[in-house]
Amino acid sequence: MDRVRKGNILIAEPSMIGDVIFSRSVVFLTDHGIEGTVGFVLNKPSEFYLDAFFDVIPDNFRIYHGGPVQQDSLYFIHSRPDIIEHSFHIGNGIYWGGNFKQIIEQINLGNLKTNEIKFFLGYSGWAEGQLEAELDMNAWVISDDIVPSQLFLSGSASLWRERIKTLGDEYLLWINTPEKSTIKLIVNVIFCFSTN
Structure with missing residues (x-):
């Protein structure tokens, strides 16, 4: 049985500190099949909002970095x-894509909110077998x-x-794993002391 399916959440392991895009990322998978896998990073906000590109009245619809x-x-x-x-139904009441003109209209009418x-x-994409290989290398945990x-x-x-906490006690150590910037600082401090 395939361990990956659309609607899954991928949680990046802390070992992915060298990857700027996927470091500490949570990815929602919208498609998975024989041609590969597609998903979107949920927790990497960009500096852009929808009103910077389209004629929408509300200015609070943030755009996220979906992937590389x-x-x-x-x-x-x-x-x-x-x-x-x-729209394409992914599961659990979540849909992907749809009529973009309707989206702009519904936002301006006040019928579509940021919590919907x-x-x-961009998006996150894996060729056939690529994601499975990354799972074998423990780069991700599926939720x-x-x-x-x-x-x-x-x-x-x-x-x-928050997602790490739902995985169980064995994963709680991940939460305290230093981020890349912290590791770089520690390495620099060690280097400074070792050269003195």
Whole structure:
């Protein structure tokens, strides 16, 4: 049985400190099949908001870094198929894509809120077998119990830490693993003392 399926959450292990995009990331998988896997990083906010590119009245729809592939393209997941046509159902009330013109209209009408949709520049993609190989190398842990409200959290910088806590006691050590910047500082301090 395939251990990966759409709707899964990938939680990056702390060992991915050398990877700027995926370090401490939480990725929501929107597609998985014989041609590969597609997903979006949920917890890497960009400095951009939707109103910087499109004619929308609210200015609080943040855009996230979805991954390293096609970073000049905009993607979105949402929970409102009732007002956004042509969406693909991922599972658990979450949908991918749809009629973008309707999205802009519904935002401006006040019918679509930030806790119902999330925008991404770029996506995360794996060729056939690539993600499975990364799982074998313990680069990721799979989780499948995320709820829609967690996907659309506006301040999701702490999402990685929150998801680690749901994995069980054996993973709690990860939370205290230093980030790359901290490790670099420690190495520099050690180097300074060793040369004196």
